[in-house]
Amino acid sequence: MPTIEELKKAKAEQDSRPPHESVYSVAKRAESESRDQEMPARMTYVEYQGIGLSEAIALIIELGDRAVPNFALSPGEMQAYAKAVSWLLAIPHPEIDDPMKGLIVTGATGTGKTLLVSLLWALSEKMGVHRPFIDRDSGQRRMKPLLWNCSMHALDHVEGYSNNGSYQAIGYNVLHIGDLGTEPDTFLRYGTKGSLSDLICQRSDMGYKDYPTVITSNLPWEEMRQRYGDRAYSRLRGDLIEVRLLGKDHRTER
Structure with missing residues (x-):
């Protein structure tokens, strides 16, 4: 009333x-x-309510052990994982101004960007993490699982546009773009030129509080600006929390 x-x-x-x-x-x-x-930024199943960062880190390391032989984190990687898990669970972190923002994991080839995003997804599913999303039928925000399609690659978005003339995944609760920057600079649909800068800007215009995005990319920020333009660059910077993975190419160390 x-x-x-x-x-x-x-x-x-x-x-x-x-x-x-x-x-x-x-x-x-x-x-x-x-x-x-x-409405709280996150909600978890009863058995995980009140969990702290150290317990969540232990859980994601356990998931990493199951996913990858000899899974181990360097001190720098541990800091990156702590920031990423803080974003997932909306745990206060000095470098996260708004946990409702999306996430971008950056770093050189082979530093484990895709693995981190996949483990975050697995941790979110295991803990039953929810957050508010817009309900398109009622127009109201509802608590829904914070999950995304980890296998959705930048090339999948290009293929979808080339086949259908639109970005089919743009309305997903969480949009995932894997390996941003590995797709062609531009692509065609019946002579109409497209670029993932259009997807980035269109998604941003929908608002990150209701439509967050999760991205992995090898590109440094200045290369993103040159490739996608100032408009898309500004939206990436403003809508996403960056987690940067440093270190060697893990694939060459096996």
Whole structure:
């Protein structure tokens, strides 16, 4: 039930609203929006509520042991994993200003970017991590699993555009772009030129709070700017939390 203050605020706001929208309906909408803002950034199954960063790191290392022979993390990699897990669980971290943002994992070839994103997905599934997403039917935010298609490569988005003339995955709750920068600079659909800069910008315009993106890329930031342009570069910088993996090519060390 709207409060007196909400009704007064709604009355003042109504002058700029369509005439058919009542003061009460404006107040109810404001009440709903207020509830959405107060909704916790993450929600987990009961058995994992209250878990700390060290316990979550132990879990993701356990998942890594199962996925990769001789899985081990250097001190630098441990810091990167701690930041990534902090993003996943919305644990306060000095380099994360908003855990509702998406994630970009950067680093040279073979540093384990795809593995990290895959392990984050597995940890999210194991812990039952949820966050608010927009429900397209009701227009309201609902708590839904924080999961994504880890196998969705940049080339898959190119193929989808070339075959259908649009980016079929743009409306996913979480959009995944693996190996951004390995696709052709431009591609064609019946003579119409496309670029993943269009996907980046269109997705950003939908708002990261409702439509976050998870990306892996070998490209340094300045190369991203040169390749995708200032507009897409600005959106990548503004919409994503960066986790950078340093070190040697793990594939050549096996």
